[in-house]
Amino acid sequence: MATDDTLLDVRGLTKVFGDRTAVDQVTFELPRGRSLAIVGESGSGKSTLAKMIVGLEAPTSGTIWACGADRSAPATGSRERRVRGRQVQIVFQDPYSSLDRRQTGAQALDEVLRLHHDYGADYRRTRIAELARLVGLDDRQMSVRPKALSGGQRQRIAIARALAAEPRIIILDESVAALDVSIQAQVLNVLMDIRDATGVAYVLISHDLAVVRQISDDIVVMQDGRIVERGTTEQVLDDPQEAYTQLLRASVPEPGWTPSRRQKRSTT
Amino acid sequence: MWWVRFFALRLVRLVLTLLVASFIIFCALELAPGSPLAALSGGRTLSPEAVAALTARYNLDDPFIVRYVTWLGGVFQGDLGVSIGKRQDVSEIILGRALTSVTLVLMASIIIIVIGITLGIASGLRDRSSNLVTLAATAVMAAIPAFVGATLLLMVFSATLGWFPALGTGDGSFTDLVWHLILPAVALSIASIAVVARVTRAAIREELGTEHVQTAVSRGIPYPAIVRRHVVRNAGISIVTVSGLTIASLIAVAAVVETAFATNGLGSYLVQAAASKDIAMVQGISLVFVTVFVLMNVAIDVIAALLDPRTRAAGAVA
Amino acid sequence: MTTTMPAPAEAAPAVEPMARSSRSWLRRLGPLGIACAVILGIAVVLAIIGPYLPGLDPESTDLPNAWVGPFQLPGSPLGFDAQGRDLLSRLIFGARTAIVGPLIVLIIAMSLGVTIGMIAAWRRGWLDSFLNFGLDILFGFPGILLAIVAAAVFGGGLWAAAIALSVAYLPFIARVVRNAAAKEGAMEYVAALRVQGVSAWRISVRHILPNISPIIVAQGTILFGYALVDLVAISFLGLGVQPPAADWGVMVNENLIGVLQGYPLPALAAGLVIVTVVVAVNVLGERLLDISEGRR
Ligand SMILES: Nc1ncnc2c1ncn2[C@@H]1O[C@H](COP(=O)(O)OP(=O)(O)O)[C@@H](O)[C@H]1O
Numbered sequence A: 001m002a003t004d005d006t007l008l009d010v011r012g013l014t015k016v017f018g019d020r021t022a023v024d025q026v027t028f029e030l031p032r033g034r035s036l037a038i039v040g041e042s043g044s045g046k047s048t049l050a051k052m053i054v055g056l057e058a059p060t061s062g063t064i065w066a067c068g069a070d071r072s073a074p075a076t077g078s079r080e081r082r083v084r085g086r087q088v089q090i091v092f093q094d095p096y097s098s099l100d101r102r103q104t105g106a107q108a109l110d111e112v113l114r115l116h117h118d119y120g121a122d123y124r125r126t127r128i129a130e131l132a133r134l135v136g137l138d139d140r141q142m143s144v145r146p147k148a149l150s151g152g153q154r155q156r157i158a159i160a161r162a163l164a165a166e167p168r169i170i171i172l173d174e175s176v177a178a179l180d181v182s183i184q185a186q187v188l189n190v191l192m193d194i195r196d197a198t199g200v201a202y203v204l205i206s207h208d209l210a211v212v213r214q215i216s217d218d219i220v221v222m223q224d225g226r227i228v229e230r231g232t233t234e235q236v237l238d239d240p241q242e243a244y245t246q247l248l249r250a251s252v253p254e255p256g257w258t259p260s261r262r263q264k265r266s267t268t
Numbered sequence B: 001m002w003w004v005r006f007f008a009l010r011l012v013r014l015v016l017t018l019l020v021a022s023f024i025i026f027c028a029l030e031l032a033p034g035s036p037l038a039a040l041s042g043g044r045t046l047s048p049e050a051v052a053a054l055t056a057r058y059n060l061d062d063p064f065i066v067r068y069v070t071w072l073g074g075v076f077q078g079d080l081g082v083s084i085g086k087r088q089d090v091s092e093i094i095l096g097r098a099l100t101s102v103t104l105v106l107m108a109s110i111i112i113i114v115i116g117i118t119l120g121i122a123s124g125l126r127d128r129s130s131n132l133v134t135l136a137a138t139a140v141m142a143a144i145p146a147f148v149g150a151t152l153l154l155m156v157f158s159a160t161l162g163w164f165p166a167l168g169t170g171d172g173s174f175t176d177l178v179w180h181l182i183l184p185a186v187a188l189s190i191a192s193i194a195v196v197a198r199v200t201r202a203a204i205r206e207e208l209g210t211e212h213v214q215t216a217v218s219r220g221i222p223y224p225a226i227v228r229r230h231v232v233r234n235a236g237i238s239i240v241t242v243s244g245l246t247i248a249s250l251i252a253v254a255a256v257v258e259t260a261f262a263t264n265g266l267g268s269y270l271v272q273a274a275a276s277k278d279i280a281m282v283q284g285i286s287l288v289f290v291t292v293f294v295l296m297n298v299a300i301d302v303i304a305a306l307l308d309p310r311t312r313a314a315g316a317v318a
Numbered sequence C: 001m002t003t004t005m006p007a008p009a010e011a012a013p014a015v016e017p018m019a020r021s022s023r024s025w026l027r028r029l030g031p032l033g034i035a036c037a038v039i040l041g042i043a044v045v046l047a048i049i050g051p052y053l054p055g056l057d058p059e060s061t062d063l064p065n066a067w068v069g070p071f072q073l074p075g076s077p078l079g080f081d082a083q084g085r086d087l088l089s090r091l092i093f094g095a096r097t098a099i100v101g102p103l104i105v106l107i108i109a110m111s112l113g114v115t116i117g118m119i120a121a122w123r124r125g126w127l128d129s130f131l132n133f134g135l136d137i138l139f140g141f142p143g144i145l146l147a148i149v150a151a152a153v154f155g156g157g158l159w160a161a162a163i164a165l166s167v168a169y170l171p172f173i174a175r176v177v178r179n180a181a182a183k184e185g186a187m188e189y190v191a192a193l194r195v196q197g198v199s200a201w202r203i204s205v206r207h208i209l210p211n212i213s214p215i216i217v218a219q220g221t222i223l224f225g226y227a228l229v230d231l232v233a234i235s236f237l238g239l240g241v242q243p244p245a246a247d248w249g250v251m252v253n254e255n256l257i258g259v260l261q262g263y264p265l266p267a268l269a270a271g272l273v274i275v276t277v278v279v280a281v282n283v284l285g286e287r288l289l290d291i292s293e294g295r296r
């Protein structure tokens, strides 16, 4: 069972869609203070796994413990979902649908702050400014509609919105995959600064090993819904045991951070 | 086999839809203010014998559900009740007038399909300038209610030019019937022509813009061949669907046109029956209309599914 | 590593003005769209103030004046109808039922249709199937037919017809809203708000509904046009607005005989007014739909 040092504990998690097993007996732990990467090609079940952890999909079987509480079944009421929202947050991939197009960044953060905390209007304003600074956005960028922002700026607001709940864990489901490489680098830097500042743990979902190497301590490799290899980032990336992992690694030109144009991804 | 499943599902839904629709129509009698007896008699005072006859005929002493089942059983045997106003079986009256309405709707359908689709294809293949004219013309046509169209046609072709008879259905011969139904059929089709033409045009435009048509053009395949082989065939599904739905909706609008031209079809009689609160008559004709309407909708669905290669690929349609 | 970031490299578009200005709406409507809005506006204004305008008298009959043409008698620029009533007065008074009737349909069909559509979009599964089946059955009843049956059961009148049409149009609105809401609900921000713990109600009302409102407004406008056509048709049949009230459909009916007797103007004028307003509503509705779907 989960110990105090385990933030997230997933056991035997399985999800079946019709006759397709999207996630198959997945087990892993996220210890306090470390970040975990889940890698695997498109369709290997990473997003489904993430959605089960945050309660957007109900597992077919298996258990999920987060911050010492069982969350194997999706929350039933809004109150329970709010409690869980203060434990685990998620940032998705598509910058163009990650924000309500009628809300400014400040409004989006304000909505979440009011939901979770009993702050007065003044303090909320201060918090919004803090969060904005944390993700590197200025007042002007926070007070326009998403239409006026670039993809990277939108993803930073989405990250700030997740942070506003003050979660212990943030799942990043391909959150930087749709961004240009230089913007990607900036957002990754922001993420690492945030980790230093808040102590939040990341579950980084990616098929980009360069990104993974920069952020995560441990890796699990998924193929067809199953975990095929696991270990520390260095172990797995520098000395992959499985042919599949070697194949994944081979599709990245060089190890380490290489700002190069990447091909279009089609992950959802 | 995908189509077995498809037809089975469609059939189940069809039967359920008709059952519920018949129930709703049956309820009309119950909903009517006052007793069912009063509704059936249309507010007339009846002799005790007539009351007894009606009570027996409609089993008015039975509970509601029993009455519905009995009524439905009767409907299956062609017994739609008796019209108080006409003192005649509803099914007899319907049969007597059906020919006029069927002919009217068929004539209108032919006009709509021929003119609407031709207009649509022609303007879809043309350049922009003629499109503006088509768009303006169809926008106005689509806004002409059938009875306003009837007014215009009567003024121009009957009152002024004297080409066509104004009212009625003629001397009883079928040719005279058709002759009398030309203006009503045109009035019935005006708005629908516009709808069909617009959808056809849009479907053709969209199809012309697709990749495989562009590829065919760049390969130098003759334009008419492309149009025939790719464009019209692929646009066919939406054209069939919209033409079908539009024509199905004429069943009800025919009532308006028949009234305007004093044509004694089913629709005009439905209106008279409604005005005189002859509920049994209204129920009978509505049931016929709804059945035909629902059957046509199903037919359109099936035809569209048969035309669509994706349906076959998908293997199942709910 | 520092927390301050370099200016983003990608070009961000200029700051959008806080409130979407009404001018940009006008520009997107275009001259034709504006013209249509003006025509509809005139009809609405006449529906409100028409009956209070001085010098109008739609109801007093004066049989010797029957079929008297335009400008033949002082104060009657359009002449008189079959029963010697002033045509212009009747046309202006007729605006009221022509606008109010479709408005009733709109309010009922919209409020129910939007609710049902939103629920169906959220609650997939059996509820969605059930609603779909219910809507399928309603599809089986053409609006005019339902209105005729309603008139038979409850007696003629604007209300019975309007309620019947609302029921008949409900499926269209519910489907449109359901599909739009399902599409909006599939956006990642909705999932993010769910994970935050925002209630389904709040997400629906504060996020999804405002975002799909342009589509709802556009469909509502188009629905208004359909309702207008159906309602005047039902009044023409004698099952809607009852004579002697001035209603455009009733007026065509009352004066149809004049078309055959060489006095087509009264029936034609009423018909022309109907067509004009309906064209305006339809074109405006299509414009709004184009705008809401980002085609303009
Ligand atoms: N709602 C769903 N219904 C049916 N199949 C699904 C659904 N969501 C995902 N899948 C299937 O599950 C598999 C894993 O998908 P996903 O978790 O999105 O993979 P990844 O995020 O690794 O690309 C895919 O084959 C996908 O088609």
Ligand SMILES: [Mg+2]
Pocket: A046, A047, A048, A173, A174, A267, A268
């Ligand atoms: Mg994914």
